Amino acid sequence: METVKVKVAIIGSTGYGGVELIRFLMGHPHVEIVSVISSSSAGEPIADGFPHLSELMVQNLDGVDPQEIAEKADVVFTATPSGVSSKLVPQLLEVGLRVIDLSGDFRIKDRSEYEAWYKHEAAEQKWLDKAIYGLCEINGDLVIGSSFISNPGCYSTTTLLGLIPALNAGWIDPASIIIDAKSGVSGAGRGTSLTTHYAEMNENMKVYKVNKHQHIPEIEQELSLAAGNPVTVTFTTHLVPMTRGIMSTMYAKLQGDYTEEGLVSLYREFYAGRPFVRIREAGKWPATKEVFGSNYCDIGFSVDERTGRVTIIAVTDNVVKGAAGQAIQNLNLMMGWDETTGLKLSPVYP
Numbered sequence: 001m002e003t004v005k006v007k008v009a010i011i012g013s014t015g016y017g018g019v020e021l022i023r024f025l026m027g028h029p030h031v032e033i034v035s036v037i038s039s040s041s042a043g044e045p046i047a048d049g050f051p052h053l054s055e056l057m058v059q060n061l062d063g064v065d066p067q068e069i070a071e072k073a074d075v076v077f078t079a080t081p082s083g084v085s086s087k088l089v090p091q092l093l094e095v096g097l098r099v100i101d102l103s104g105d106f107r108i109k110d111r112s113e114y115e116a117w118y119k120h121e122a123a124e125q126k127w128l129d130k131a132i133y134g135l136c137e138i139n140g141d142l143v144i145g146s147s148f149i150s151n152p153g154c155y156s157t158t159t160l161l162g163l164i165p166a167l168n169a170g171w172i173d174p175a176s177i178i179i180d181a182k183s184g185v186s187g188a189g190r191g192t193s194l195t196t197h198y199a200e201m202n203e204n205m206k207v208y209k210v211n212k213h214q215h216i217p218e219i220e221q222e223l224s225l226a227a228g229n230p231v232t233v234t235f236t237t238h239l240v241p242m243t244r245g246i247m248s249t250m251y252a253k254l255q256g257d258y259t260e261e262g263l264v265s266l267y268r269e270f271y272a273g274r275p276f277v278r279i280r281e282a283g284k285w286p287a288t289k290e291v292f293g294s295n296y297c298d299i300g301f302s303v304d305e306r307t308g309r310v311t312i313i314a315v316t317d318n319v320v321k322g323a324a325g326q327a328i329q330n331l332n333l334m335m336g337w338d339e340t341t342g343l344k345l346s347p348v349y350p
C-alpha cells in the first residue's frame with residue numbers, strides 16, 4: 001500500500017533554485033508537488049518558460065497567497081530573494097505551514113550583523129530565533145521534527161563542511177583561516193546582469209565583493225560555534241566561466257604535526273554515516289565536475305611541511321548541495337525519512 005505523500009509548494013519556482021527543487025522533487029517517492037508559485041507569472045503554464053518540466057502534474061503557476069498555499073500544502077520551499085523571504089516566511093509560518101527557506105534572511109542570528117552585510121532590514125528576532133540553520137551534516141539532529149529551516153548559502157555550505165572538522169578538533173589555528181572560493185554563474189540566479197552575461201563571463205574570471213561578501217558573517221557565525229570562540233576569516237569570491245559548481249580552497253596554519261593521512265581519517269570519522277560528504281584519499285583533490293548535478297560535497301587535503309599550513313579543497317554543485325539538494329535533504333530530516341531520499345543521483349559526467 002502506498003503511504004500518504006507530503007504535499008509540497010514551491011515559491012520562486014521560476015528561478016534556478018526553484019526549478020532545481022522541481023527536478024528533484026518530481027522523483028521523490030514521498031512527495032507530491034501541489035503548487036508551483038510565481039509572483040510575476042501567475043496563471044501561466046510553467047512549461048511555457050520551462051518546456052523540460054512539461055510532465056509536472058501541476059501545470060499552471062499559482063500566485064503568492066499564504067492562506068491558499070496552506071489549504072493545499074503541508075510544506076513550502078521559499079526559493080525567493082533575500083529581502084523577500086524575511087517578509088513572506090513569517091506569513092507562511094503563521095498559517096501553519098512548515099517552511100524551508102533558501103535565502104540568506106534567517107541564517108544570521110544577529111539582526112545588526114545581517115543589516116550591516118545585506119544592507120536591508122533584518123527579519124524579526126523571534127523568527128530568527130525559531131529558524132534552524134540547516135547545515136545537515138552538522139545540525140541534522142536539530143532539523144528532525146522542526147518546522148522552519150534556514151537553508152545555508154552555497155559558498156557557506158562548501159566552506160563550512162571543509163573547515164569544521166579540523167577546527168572542531170583543534171588541528172588548525174582559528175586566527176589563520178583564508179578562503180579562496182570560486183563559483184559558476186548560476187550562483188547569481190536567473191536574472192540577467194552586466195556582470196554575468198555571456199560576453200562578460202566567457203573566457204573571463206572575475207573577483208567580486210572582496211571582503212564584503214554576505215556569506216562572511218554566516219561562515220564566521222558557524223565557525224565560531226564550532227570553535228567555541230569568535231572566529232574571523234578572510235574570504236574572497238570569484239566568478240568563473242561555468243554554469244554550476246563551487247570550489248572553496250581554504251588555507252590554515254596547522255597546530256601540530258598533522259599529516260594528510262591523519263586529516264583523511266579525522267574527516268572520514270567526523271562524516272561517518274553522512275553519505276553526501278566524500279573524503280578523497282591523501283594527495284587526491286576533487287574537481288567540480290565530480291559533483292556536478294549531485295548533492296555531494298567532496299573534500300581533499302594537502303599538507304605543506306615547509307609552511308606548516310594545510311590546504312583544504314571542497315567542491316559542491318551550488319544549485320544542489322548549495323541550495324535545492326540540501327533543502328530537500330532538510331525536508332527528509334524534518335520528516336524523519338532517510339536523508340538521501342530522492343537525492344541519490346550520481347554526478348553528471350563528463
Ligand SMILES: NC(=O)C1=CN([C@@H]2O[C@H](COP(=O)(O)OP(=O)(O)OC[C@H]3O[C@@H](n4cnc5c(N)ncnc54)[C@H](OP(=O)(O)O)[C@@H]3O)[C@@H](O)[C@H]2O)C=CC1
Pocket residue numbers: 011012013014015016017018037038039040041064078079080081082084102103104152153154186187188189190191318319322323
Ligand atoms: N542560485 C544559487 O546557486 C543559490 C541561490 N540561493 C538563494 O536561493 C534563493 C533563490 O535563488 P535563485 O533561484 O538562484 O534566484 P533566481 O533569481 O533565479 O530566482 C528567484 C525567484 O524568486 C521569485 N521572486 C522574486 N520576487 C518575489 C516576490 N516578491 N515574491 C515571491 N517570489 C519572488 C522570482 O520568480 P517570480 O518572478 O516568478 O515570482 C524568481 O524566479 C535566493 O535567496 C538565493 O540567494 C542560495 C544558494 C545558492
Ligand SMILES: CC(=O)N[C@@H](CCC(=O)OP(=O)(O)O)C(=O)O
Pocket residue numbers: 082102103104153154155183184185186187188189214215237239
Ligand atoms: C555567483 C554568485 O553571485 N553567487 C551568489 C551567492 C548565492 C547565494 O548563496 O546567495 P544567498 O546567500 O544570498 O542565498 C553571491 O555571491 O552573492
